[in-house]
Amino acid sequence: MIKGDKINLIPATLDDRRKIYEWCFQSETTKCHSGPPDYPNNPIPTYEEFCSSDDGGYTEYYFTGVKPKDGRGFLIVNGKEAVGFISYYSFHLKSGISELDMWIKDEANCGKGFGTDALVSLGNYLNEEMGIRELIIAPSERNTRAVRAYGKAGFVKTDKAMSEFLADEYISVFGEGDYGTGDTAILVKRFNA
Template structure:
């Protein structure tokens, strides 16, 4: 089932056949580096994804597949986690696992569509995320979508032999509504 649509992508529920893509992307060192700032990845087995698939309804991470509208090819995943029903906050995560789709607007389009889904469907008030200082492409994409840099955790992540700053970003319902009202004019 498609839960959100952008200009370039559909965001849909994960299907059994998608597990091979999730495994491939999780085990790709370059994807893992930019998605999670991980360099020492362990080989994630298909069995681990199968177990996740059966437990996903009770998981705190709600993951969806990003597919191209044109070909329906899975190219990445997007998720929210740590849903706080009292404060109405979620944490966003995204990665484009198919590297030939990097830098072509697919991630930005997916973020915009997913943000709309989160605010309109889940009735949340705030979306948070973090990334590391070297991930400039992601920071620019988040800013294009309306996220603001809210803080920096100095030298909070140790990656490949050196410390990196963690960039904390967020978007509130008020931010989203300003953007949504501008695009409707």
């Protein structure tokens, strides 16, 4: 468990994977990042696609902890209630970099600082325990609420292209970001050496 000021991060298990998918792609917050009408070029995946390894999906190791250098997922827990999900993944990046992804399960838990605390807490853990020196997060430019929240956690927009963070073998797969080069906002947080 990783302790924050407002939340705790509890390692997610395979039993959590279905509800985590539903929080992201079947909830009232889905409209902020995926699917028509606002994101027709970022379609909502099926559960099977979400779990697939073909395009960097949430395969089993995010929920078992067997590949901690590649990635891991955590429930964001406020008291006894899970309010969202956060993950890191590094399998596709240059050494010393990790990418974060996060979503809150419903509007009732947005705007309360849970996400900001989760980002700070996981970032500090990755820096202190795994030697990560740089974090990236890459929402849509149009998801202004997420961009503002990430700024509160110390992330700053960069003009660097996603490809500058990627290991060479993943540039063709992930080089344009999830929303394409014109719509992916890349935010960076660096730690002192």
